[in-house]
Amino acid sequence: MKVSYYPGCTLKNNAKNFEDSTICSLNKLGIQVEELPRWNCCGTVFSLATDDLIHHLAPIRNLIRTKETDSDSLMTLCAMCFNTLKRANERVKSDPESLDKINTFMYRENIKYEGDVKVLHLLELLRDEIKFEAIAQQIVKPLKGLKVANYYGCLLVRPKEIGLDDVENPTILETLTTVLGGDPIDFPYKTECCASYQTVDKPEIVAERTYHILTSAQSQGADVVTVSCPLCAFNLDHRQKETIKQYPEFKNIPILYFTQLLAIALGCPEDTLRFDLHYVDPKPILKEKGLI
Amino acid sequence: MRINLSKKKIEDPFIAKVEELSNQNLLACYQCGKCSAGCPAVSQMDILPNQIIRYAQLGLKDDLLKSKSIWICASCFTCNARCPKGINIAEVIEALRQILLRNREDHVKVEKLTDSEKGDVPPIAIISNLRKFTS
Numbered sequence: 001m002k003v004s005y006y007p008g009c010t011l012k013n014n015a016k017n018f019e020d021s022t023i024c025s026l027n028k029l030g031i032q033v034e035e036l037p038r039w040n041c042c043g044t045v046f047s048l049a050t051d052d053l054i055h056h057l058a059p060i061r062n063l064i065r066t067k068e069t070d071s072d073s074l075m076t077l078c079a080m081c082f083n084t085l086k087r088a089n090e091r092v093k094s095d096p097e098s099l100d101k102i103n104t105f106m107y108r109e110n111i112k113y114e115g116d117v118k119v120l121h122l123l124e125l126l127r128d129e130i131k132f133e134a135i136a137q138q139i140v141k142p143l144k145g146l147k148v149a150n151y152y153g154c155l156l157v158r159p160k161e162i163g164l165d166d167v168e169n170p171t172i173l174e175t176l177t178t179v180l181g182g183d184p185i186d187f188p189y190k191t192e193c194c195a196s197y198q199t200v201d202k203p204e205i206v207a208e209r210t211y212h213i214l215t216s217a218q219s220q221g222a223d224v225v226t227v228s229c230p231l232c233a234f235n236l237d238h239r240q241k242e243t244i245k246q247y248p249e250f251k252n253i254p255i256l257y258f259t260q261l262l263a264i265a266l267g268c269p270e271d272t273l274r275f276d277l278h279y280v281d282p283k284p285i286l287k288e289k290g291l292i
Numbered sequence: 293m294r295i296n297l298s299k300k301k302i303e304d305p306f307i308a309k310v311e312e313l314s315n316q317n318l319l320a321c322y323q324c325g326k327c328s329a330g331c332p333a334v335s336q337m338d339i340l341p342n343q344i345i346r347y348a349q350l351g352l353k354d355d356l357l358k359s360k361s362i363w364i365c366a367s368c369f370t371c372n373a374r375c376p377k378g379i380n381i382a383e384v385i386e387a388l389r390q391i392l393l394r395n396r397e398d399h400v401k402v403e404k405l406t407d408s409e410k411g412d413v414p415p416i417a418i419i420s421n422l423r424k425f426t427s
Contacts, residue, residue, distance in 0.1 A: 014414035044420040048386035050315045158369035193332045193368030197421035231416045
């Protein structure tokens with residue numbers, strides 16, 4: 001099976017660990033990942049104002065690029081890209097007048113967009129197409145004894161019209177953790193916002209959220225916290241530096257992309273995990289559990 | 293807190309503008325407070341999400357446009373998911389930000405960001421911050 005892949009801005013630098021671990025894992029599962037040629041930034045946030053059509057152009061252009069490769073679906077890893085691409089797609093599908101205006105604006109594109117590309121998150125590909133049962137059969141290194149708190153954040157599950165699981169209590173990552181042989185830990189902050197882009201001009205707010213989210217996971221016994229968004233990853237991992245300054249009693253905890261755990265369980269080499277990009281080093285706990 | 297109501301404020305085109313930009317019916321709100329109860333940002337807010345809707349119904353334009361809250365909201369959509377009347381509160385708050393941004397009143401001044409504020413964060417943070425906080 002081949003999948004068209006949209007990386008987005010941060011997967012090529014700060015979140016290379018997310019990309020490399022995903023590509024290795026999908027290759028192990030027999031999937032050929034084909035990166036979209038000439039992709040452009042999705043804009044990172046879906047435009048909420050009703051009259052703001054211009055900002056839907058960037059995501060829709062990527063869907064046109066997908067059609068140019070004769071593919072009818074586009075997979076992405078980043079929760080923000082997923083949300084922006086999928087919401088823009090749903091918006092134009094339900095509003096032909098807006099779609100018409102957007103197509104007219106992009107008159108130099110060879111293909112007219114008709115709302116006919118499906119936007120998929122990697123988790124949906126794993127659950128609905130590859131299937132968790134098939135993944136279970138490929139596990140070479142079960143995550144035995146690793147207590148994993150899965151953090152969903154906002155944009156994988158909200159709004160519910162585009163979310164990939166239950167809006168209040170998603171469980172897809174806990175199911176996947178069990179498939180990989182780990183112990184999922186439930187905690188009440190798993191869909192609580194990390195304060196997102198406030199990290200640029202108000203990092204102290206992010207540090208406060210990080211403190212509450214991570215201490216909640218720690219109170220339930222988590223060894224690691226997983227994420228599926230490069231911005232959540234930055235806030236929960238790198239902002240632990242600021243968190244300790246604001247809350248001296250805070251103890252560091254490693255943050256991993258869920259795909260890094262998938263890659264470990266599927267036997268991917270350690271260089272695809274790119275631990276050099278982390279602030280809190282995940283190696284000690286993974287070594288202790290015999291996983292690396 | 294003292295709030296001054298007037299016929300003039302209630303008839304201000306500001307209310308229609310907020311409803312148009314957000315595509316929401318402000319009068320659907322019956323002040324149950326569920327949006328504020330679930331909002332992760334209320335500790336930093338001066339006007340709570342349910343109060344934002346009430347202020348908007350009453351045309352309290354100046355109080356809303358100078359509030360800290362509209363820049364604290366990070367559009368996490370928890371309020372939208374929980375509103376029993378189906379109001380998208382996050383879209384109403386976006387409309388308030390847009391009213392200021394469209395008058396070139398940027399919340400974040402790009403030229404004032406330090407090298408470390410710009411350089412230490414990933415591209416996704418800079419792009420989303422500037423998309424939400426600048427015109």
